[in-house]
C-alpha cells in the first residue's frame with residue numbers, strides 16, 4: 001500500500017487498481033453515514049413500458065452517481081441462494097487437497113476453479129487477502145431461455161460432488177433470467193431501444209463465484225478480506241450472508257453496505273463503464289470481515305458476449321466527454337484483466353516475501 005502525505009491534511013492512501021486507474025482516500029475507516037440507493041425492481045415484470053421506463057430512470061441515476069444499489073422484489077426464489085451458500089459452506093470445509101483438484105492455476109486465462117485462502121495481495125498489505133473462492137462459468141447447455149448444447153463450457157467442477165454443481169447451476173439459471181431483464185432496463189436508462197443489447201446477451205458471460213471470508217483478527221490496514229477493486233464485466237449481482245462489503249463513494253469515503261434479507265446488491269463493472277465512456281460508474285469496493293464469524297458471499301458477474309465490440313454508446317460521447325478508451329472486444333478486455341490480475345497479484349505476493 002503506498003502512503004502519501006499531504007501538507008495540512010492527515011495521511012491519505014493511494015492505491016493502483018488492476019484496471020489501470022488510481023484511487024485516493026483519506027480515511028481507511030468505513031461508516032454508515034451514507035447509504036446506497038434501494039430500488040424496488042418489481043416493475044421489470046410490468047407489461048406497461050412507462051413503468052419499465054420509470055424504473056430505468058431510477059437505475060440510470062444510481063448507475064451514474066454511485067454505481068451501486070440494492071434491489072428488492074426481483075422475483076428470484078431466495079431458496080436457490082440459500083442452497084448455494086449451504087453448498088459453499090460444505091465445499092470450503094473440505095480438505096485442501098480436494099479443493100486443489102480444481103485449482104484455478106490450471107486455467108491461467110480464466111478465473112474458474114478454486115482460489116486458495118490467502119493467495120492474493122493486490123495492494124501489498126502486510127497480510128494476504130483473507131478469503132478463498134470457487135468460480136464457475138456460464139454453461140450454454142443449461143441456459144433456460146437459449147439452451148445451446150453444442151457450445152462447450154469451460155469449467156473445473158469437483159469430480160464427485162454432483163449436488164454442488166446442480167445447486168450452483170440452478171441459482172445461476174435464475175440469475176441469468178433476472179440479468180437479461182435488467183439488461184433491457186439498462187438499455188432504457190441509456191435512452192436506447194429496450195432490446196438494443198438483447199443480441200449481446202443471447203450467449204452472455206454469466207460467471208459466478210462463492211467466497212468464504214474467515215473472521216479477521218488483523219487490523220484493516222494490515223489485511224482485507226478482498227482488496228479494493230472494480231469488477232471486470234457489465235454488472236454484478238451480489239448475495240451475502242453478513243456485513244463486510246464496503247464501497248468507495250464519489251466523496252472518497254468508504255461506505256458500509258448492509259445486506260437486507262431477500263435483496264441483492266447490484267454494481268456496475270468495467271466493461272459497462274468503458275461502453276458508456278465513464279457515464280456509468282464502476283465503483284471501487286472491498287470486503288473486510290470484522291463480524292467475528294465466517295462470512296459467505298456469492299457474486300454473479302454478468303457481461304455481454306466476448307465477441308461484443310465495446311464501442312462507446314453515441315449519447316455517452318460529446319465535446320465535454322470525449323472518447324476515453326481504445327475500442328476492444330469484451331473478450332479481449334476480459335483476457336487482459338484476468339492474466340494481469342493473476343500475475344500481478346501473485347507477483348506482489350512474492351514481493352512481500354512469501
Ligand SMILES: O=C(O)CCC(=O)C(=O)O
Nearest residue numbers: 211238240245287297299
Ligand atoms: O463478497 C462480496 O460481498 C463481494 C465480492 C467481490 O466484490 C468480488 O468477488 O468481486
Ligand SMILES: [Fe+2]
Nearest residue numbers: 229230231285
Ligand atoms: Fe467485486
